[in-house]
Amino acid sequence: MNRAMLNTRTALTPSLIVIVGFLTVCPVVMLVFGSFSEGLGAFGSFTLEKYIRSYTDPDFAGIIVNTVIFTIGSAFVATVLALFLAYLNTRTNIPLKFLFRIISIIPMMIPHILFSVSWVLLLNPSNGMINLFLREILSLQGSPFNIYTLQGMILVEGLLDLPIAYLIIAPAMAAFDVSLEESSKVCGASNLRTLTRVTLPVLRPAILASVILVIVRSLASFAVPSIVGMPGRIYVLSTHIYRIIATGFVADYGMAAAVGMTALATSITLIYLYRYLTSESEKYVTISSRGYRPTVIDLKNAKYPLFGIVGILSFVLIVLPVVVLFYTSLVPYSMVPSAKAFSMMSWKNWVEVLRDPISLLSLKNSIFLGIVGATLGVILSIFVSYVIVKVRTRAAGVLESLSFLSFSFPGIVVGVGFMWFFVQTPLYATIWSLLIGYIATYLPYGIRPLSSAFVQIHSHLEESSRVCGGGTLYTLRRIVIPLLIPGVVSGWILMATMFLRELTLSVVLSRPGTEVLAVQILRFAEDGLWGKLSALGIMMIFISTTLVVIASLIGIKLTRVENDRKRRQVSV
Amino acid sequence: MKICIKSLSKDYFTEGKRIKALANVDLTIPANQIFTLLGPSGCGKTTLLRCIVGLETPESGEIAIGEEIVWSKEKNIFVPPEKRGLSMVFQAYAIWPHMNVFDNVAYPLQTRKEPREDITRKVEKTLRLVRLEGFGNRPATKLSGGQQQRVALARALVAEPKVILFDEPLSNLDAKLREETRKELRSFLTELKITAVYVTHDRIEALSLSDTIAVMKDGCIAEIGTPKKIYFDSDHRFVADFIGRANLIDGKVTAVEDSYTIIDSGIGTIACLKNPDALPGNAVTLCIRPEFINVMKGDTRDGRNIFRGRVESLVFVGEAYEGEISIADTRLITRIEPTAIVKEGDEIALSFDPDHCFVLSK
Numbered sequence: 001m002n003r004a005m006l007n008t009r010t011a012l013t014p015s016l017i018v019i020v021g022f023l024t025v026c027p028v029v030m031l032v033f034g035s036f037s038e039g040l041g042a043f044g045s046f047t048l049e050k051y052i053r054s055y056t057d058p059d060f061a062g063i064i065v066n067t068v069i070f071t072i073g074s075a076f077v078a079t080v081l082a083l084f085l086a087y088l089n090t091r092t093n094i095p096l097k098f099l100f101r102i103i104s105i106i107p108m109m110i111p112h113i114l115f116s117v118s119w120v121l122l123l124n125p126s127n128g129m130i131n132l133f134l135r136e137i138l139s140l141q142g143s144p145f146n147i148y149t150l151q152g153m154i155l156v157e158g159l160l161d162l163p164i165a166y167l168i169i170a171p172a173m174a175a176f177d178v179s180l181e182e183s184s185k186v187c188g189a190s191n192l193r194t195l196t197r198v199t200l201p202v203l204r205p206a207i208l209a210s211v212i213l214v215i216v217r218s219l220a221s222f223a224v225p226s227i228v229g230m231p232g233r234i235y236v237l238s239t240h241i242y243r244i245i246a247t248g249f250v251a252d253y254g255m256a257a258a259v260g261m262t263a264l265a266t267s268i269t270l271i272y273l274y275r276y277l278t279s280e281s282e283k284y285v286t287i288s289s290r291g292y293r294p295t296v297i298d299l300k301n302a303k304y305p306l307f308g309i310v311g312i313l314s315f316v317l318i319v320l321p322v323v324v325l326f327y328t329s330l331v332p333y334s335m336v337p338s339a340k341a342f343s344m345m346s347w348k349n350w351v352e353v354l355r356d357p358i359s360l361l362s363l364k365n366s367i368f369l370g371i372v373g374a375t376l377g378v379i380l381s382i383f384v385s386y387v388i389v390k391v392r393t394r395a396a397g398v399l400e401s402l403s404f405l406s407f408s409f410p411g412i413v414v415g416v417g418f419m420w421f422f423v424q425t426p427l428y429a430t431i432w433s434l435l436i437g438y439i440a441t442y443l444p445y446g447i448r449p450l451s452s453a454f455v456q457i458h459s460h461l462e463e464s465s466r467v468c469g470g471g472t473l474y475t476l477r478r479i480v481i482p483l484l485i486p487g488v489v490s491g492w493i494l495m496a497t498m499f500l501r502e503l504t505l506s507v508v509l510s511r512p513g514t515e516v517l518a519v520q521i522l523r524f525a526e527d528g529l530w531g532k533l534s535a536l537g538i539m540m541i542f543i544s545t546t547l548v549v550i551a552s553l554i555g556i557k558l559t560r561v562e563n564d565r566k567r568r569q570v571s572v
Numbered sequence: 573m574k575i576c577i578k579s580l581s582k583d584y585f586t587e588g589k590r591i592k593a594l595a596n597v598d599l600t601i602p603a604n605q606i607f608t609l610l611g612p613s614g615c616g617k618t619t620l621l622r623c624i625v626g627l628e629t630p631e632s633g634e635i636a637i638g639e640e641i642v643w644s645k646e647k648n649i650f651v652p653p654e655k656r657g658l659s660m661v662f663q664a665y666a667i668w669p670h671m672n673v674f675d676n677v678a679y680p681l682q683t684r685k686e687p688r689e690d691i692t693r694k695v696e697k698t699l700r701l702v703r704l705e706g707f708g709n710r711p712a713t714k715l716s717g718g719q720q721q722r723v724a725l726a727r728a729l730v731a732e733p734k735v736i737l738f739d740e741p742l743s744n745l746d747a748k749l750r751e752e753t754r755k756e757l758r759s760f761l762t763e764l765k766i767t768a769v770y771v772t773h774d775r776i777e778a779l780s781l782s783d784t785i786a787v788m789k790d791g792c793i794a795e796i797g798t799p800k801k802i803y804f805d806s807d808h809r810f811v812a813d814f815i816g817r818a819n820l821i822d823g824k825v826t827a828v829e830d831s832y833t834i835i836d837s838g839i840g841t842i843a844c845l846k847n848p849d850a851l852p853g854n855a856v857t858l859c860i861r862p863e864f865i866n867v868m869k870g871d872t873r874d875g876r877n878i879f880r881g882r883v884e885s886l887v888f889v890g891e892a893y894e895g896e897i898s899i900a901d902t903r904l905i906t907r908i909e910p911t912a913i914v915k916e917g918d919e920i921a922l923s924f925d926p927d928h929c930f931v932l933s934k
Contacts, residue, residue: 182627183666185653186737187680187727197679201670 013387013395017402020384023440024405027417031264034420035257050254059235067219067236070153070229074221075165075214077158079207082165085310086173092297094307103166103314109544110321111501112160112223113518114537117525118321119156120227121534123147127334129324136336148232157224159317161217165210172206205277212274216267220410222504223518227525237263238412242507245416253419260413271408322541329534349531359536361513362520365431366500366540369438369516370547374446374496377439381446381491382484388447389454407444414441415508422509429511437505442498446491453487482559489555496547501540573638573734573767575601575624580633582619582791593619594630595791601769602784606761608770610778611788612814617771618739620788624769625660625737626653637735654683659728660737664744665720667712673699673723674708680731698730701760718749725757729764736761738770742777754781775815779803787811803861805845807933812859819862819904820932825854832926839879839899842924847931857932862894864928865906867914868921877924886916897922 038045054060089100122130123145131143138144146152180202184194200207218224225239235243241259245251299306327337330345353359388400406414418437422428427436461479503518510519517540524533582594593616601607609617622628624635626642629650635643637658642651659680668676674695681691699705702722707715712723721741728736741757742750758781761768772778778785779799786796787808795802795811806812809820823837832843833850835858842858850856868878881899886908893908897920906922908914 177664177666179662179664179666180668182653183660183662183724183727184668184679185627186625186656186658186660188654188657188683188731189679190654190683193683198668202668204670 012383013391013393013399016384016387017395017399019380020399020402020443023436023443024402024409026421027414027437027440028264028409029417030420031257031260031413031417034254034417035261037254037420040253040420040423047254050252050258054255054258060240063235063237063240066150066229066234069150070157070225070236071215071218073150073154074157074161074218075211077154078161078165078214079169079210081158081162081313082169082210083173083203083207085162085166085313086170088306088310089170090173090176092299092303092306094299094303094310096307099310099314100166100170103163103310103317109497109541109548110318111503111518111537111540111544112221113227113501113503113521113525114325114541115160115321116156116224116227117521117530117533117537118324119152120147120231120525121324121328121334121530122320123152124231129334129336132334133336146232147228148234150229150234152232153224153228153234153236156228157218157221158214160221160224161214162317164217165214168210168213169203169206172203176202208277209274212270212277216270216274216408219263219267219270220412220504222412222507226507226522238410238504241412241416245419245508253416256416257420260410260416263410264413267408267410267413322538325534325537325541327534328530329538330531332531334530349535353532353535353539356532358515359520359532362515362517363536363539363543365434365514366517367543368431369435369502370496370500370543373435373438373499374492376435377443377446377495377499378450378488378492380439381443381450382488384443385447385450385454385487389451403447404444406441409441411441411504412508415505418505419508429514431514434502434506434509434514434516437509438499438502441505442495442502445494445498449490449494450484450487453484457483485555485558489551493548493551496551497544500544500547574603575599575638575735575767575769576634576636577601577620577624578634578636580620580623580630580635582616582623582628582630592616592791594623597633597791597793599786599793599796601767603767604765605783606758606768606770606781608772608778608782608785609788610772610775610785610814611794613773615788616791617773617788621660621737621739621769621771625658626651626656657731657733658735658737659731659733660739661721661724661728661741663740665724665741667720667723669711669713671712672708673704673710673712673715676712676723677708677726677730680727684731694730695726698726701729702726717745718753721745721753725760729760733766735767735769738768738772740772741770742772743774750777757781779815787814804928805930806859809857809859809932812930812932817862817905818859819865821858821860821902823856823858825850825852825856825931827852833931835931837902839902842929843876843926844929844931845927847933849933850931858929859932860904860924860929862905862907864925865897865904866923866925867906867908867912868923875923877926877929879922879924880919881922883914883916883918883920886914 035050036046036048038047038049085100085103088094089097120128122128125131125143125146125148128143128145128147131145134140134144147156176199180198181194184198185191189197219237222238222242225234225236226242229236230239237259241256241263244256244259245253328334329349330347331341332344332346332348335341384399384403387396388403415437418433418440422433427433457480461483501518502516503522506516506519507522510516517536521533521536521540524530524536577597577599580594580597581592583590584593585591597616597620609620611617619628623630623643624637630643630645632645633643634641634646637656640651641647641649642656643649668679671679677695677698678691681694686694695708696705699708702725704719704722704726707719712720715723721744724741742753745753754777770778770781779802782799784796785799785802787794787802787810789810794808795806797806802811802815806815812818813820821837821839821842823835823842825833826836826841827834828846828851829843831846833846835842835844835856837858844858879899881897881904884896884898884903886896887894888910892910893912893914895906895908895914897904897906899922904922914920
């Protein structure tokens with residue numbers, strides 16, 4: 001190895017630490033300073049007033065209670081559903097098992113704000129479609145359901161976080177040693193006793209991990225509290241912060257920062273608890289028996305009813321939101337599907353959206369952020385993952401902790417922190433402030449797939465290429481890059497879809513001129529323009545899907561070039 | 573308590589193929605014995621055990637434990653495992669990782685809702701029996717493999733079951749520990765006078781532990797007998813070969829004497845232990861184990877069961893040499909004393925012990 005290369009290598013880690021450190025630590029530091037400052041204009045002038053004002057607010061206790069009920073309720077709903085689905089999938093003979101994979105992945109593709117909107121369209125008390133329908137056929141006076149309640153918020157958030165819970169619980173369920181249950185039965189325990197004394201306790205680490213992660217997610221959630229909670233005047237921490245900076249006479253970023261400290265501290269504590277629990281779960285590793293195939297439980301008569309529940313769940317999670325939005329985008333006002341509704345359908349909402357300059361601007365901005373942001377984000381992720389996986393010095397360890405730190409930061413809080421920072425710079429109110437904020441918040445989404453790609457490139461693979469006579473560049477081109485492409489593609493897809501739908505950070509950072517799709521959708525929702533909202537929402541889903549398809553095709557094409565070369569060489 | 577199994581069948585499907593795990597098995601396991609199901613992997617021994625305990629549902633047949641029928645296709649009886657009152661030690665012990673040693677062992681008593689003082693007393697007594705006194709508060713997964721094995725055994729013994737089932741319980745232990753545990757197990761079980769059904773693929777385990785061995789092959793019971801009968805005088809070619817190192821020689825019966833059957837084979841005339849089923853003219857296979865082929869010292873006389881052969885290879889395995897000797901076209905394995913002065917390529921004389929040469933009838 002020559003000297004120049006050694007130098008670039010040694011310089012790489014510190015410069016990455018500076019960049020990533022800036023991206024993740026800067027908003028937190030600014031948040032802390034901001035919370036002790038008078039206001040955006042008077043940064044650095046120390047005062048405790050904001051804390052006193054925020055925490056003596058008579059509404060504050062109620063908000064905390066709401067937040068606790070909302071987060072724990074969502075965690076309960078998501079985890080119980082995930083346990084149910086994982087059990088059916090891994091341990092019973094339920095038909096069409098591929099559905100479970102779909103349930104666990106597809107809902108991540110539907111933006112949370114649109115999912116929440118579709119539930120509002122179905123269950124809001126004034127003109128929700130299910131309510132209208134039931135009122136009609138049962139000739140009721142009032143609406144039977146009201147989504148604008150804590151229960152409604154918990155239902156929607158729980159369904160949204162189901163995939164996360166499922167991805168934690170399903171592997172634990174699959175790795176479960178069935179002989180633990182069998183021996184309980186042989187010892188004379190009934191099915192119920194086996195479930196409560198053996199199965200659930202052994203799965204406890206996974207269950208707790210799922211509960212904590214969903215609590216963190218729902219604490220950071222802004223889509224559901226804003227779309228479902230705010231119309232019913234039910235505020236949680238994230239919407240309380242939003243209310244402080246976006247509504248009322250004066251936006252008080254100091255108070256927002258002071259309130260944000262609570263959310264941030266809670267979130268960081270929970271993530272540490274989560275880490276502790278996942279490391280603690282190693283204690284539960286038992287000698288696993290080899291050989292005997294776990295018996296699949298025959299559901300007999302319960303098979304089709306249970307499958308029905310799974311079918312309904314997948315319908316509700318995947319098909320329903322898109323159908324409801326598409327239908328709403330075509331009708332002039334909320335109505336139950338009927339002959340009359342179909343006769344009144346038109347593209348009016350679509351045309352209006354495409355003529356609305358702000359909607360068009362938000363489309364342009366979001367596409368720019370999606371493509372450029374994801375590309376820059378992936379490039380940064382490649383370097384960071386390389387250092388984390390391949391360099392492995394103590395500094396690389398620091399980089400790793402830094403780059404995953406933002407997982408535990410609630411988006412709106414990071415947004416407030418960045419606000420305090422950008423105001424001091426010329427970047428304020430430009431699209432670049434959003435771009436930087438996005439990359440900072442979603443860096444782990446790029447690093448995860450890329451570091452697992454780097455893990456696959458064992459140093460022996462590079463070394464053997466060198467021994468075979470391939471130079472550094474040749475090795476990079478023929479060995480490293482081809483093996484890296486799948487990681488690059490999935491990192492890019494994850495980041496691009498996240499950026500395209502980004503809401504929580506954007507509601508703080510987006511200014512006139514830098515509107516993005518999700519913020520525009522939130523404006524439509526606040527104004528009750530459901531038809532336009534749905535049209536824009538469907539466009540958002542369409543663009544997001546198109547980006548995913550194009551990226552996957554490019555990925556396939558790039559790997560195929562390498563395979564074709566191999567094939568040609570074999571035939572020669 | 574004795575266990576009666578009548579024409580039990582069980583199939584299962586792997587990759588679209590139907591595999592007969594059990595094919596019409598008829599078996600009576602006598603009470604208060606250590607009964608071993610021995611066979612290569614895939615022979616159906618574990619399936620049979622799991623059918624007895626109720627974790628597996630057979631396709632047809634009947635299982636009775638003592639007087640009670642626990643499974644019958646015809647009579648439409650299925651007693652679930654928790655109602656059968658059996659105990660089982662699993663291959664990987666199935667120690668519950670979230671409980672300490674005491675709770676693991678107390679579990680069967682707790683399911684029977686016994687009073688707390690009784691539970692404490694019985695658990696302590698059982699832990700003393702398996703030499704785990706004072707381990708009650710330890711987390712079960714913090715124990716060594718051998719100790720976990722004894723926790724599993726204590727859990728199986730604590731409720732004083734009439735029948736205890738073992739599914740290869742020693743296969744996760746290292747060789748030395750396995751030997752010790754085997755001896756312990758033997759002394760526990762003979763002391764307690766209970767029926768034990770033991771599944772293993774390890775022939776030494778089966779021979780040293782059992783009162784009776786049933787050798788299984790392809791879902792059927794091939795042969796049942798005491799360890800000595802199975803080792804020294806098995807009827808089946810498969811069993812003779814599986815239970816130990818064996819030289820199998822094909823031949824034809826030429827005469828039947830008072831105590832020996834005379835067989836003509838590729839290496840000459842061999843006198844074997846008399847087998848009433850082998851009549852003159854029958855084509856048979858005879859079996860002689862390496863330790864009963866002796867290398868003769870000094871000048872050799874010709875005589876009954878004495879053959880000359882060439883040493884093809886000689887491998888030192890510690891307590892002896894393992895030699896490969898060719899006589900005519902037949903290759904035999906022998907056990908040669910480490911003190912013997914023999915080297916590869918030597919012509920030597922061998923004698924077969926006629927009392928340990930036996931005819932395989934099937």
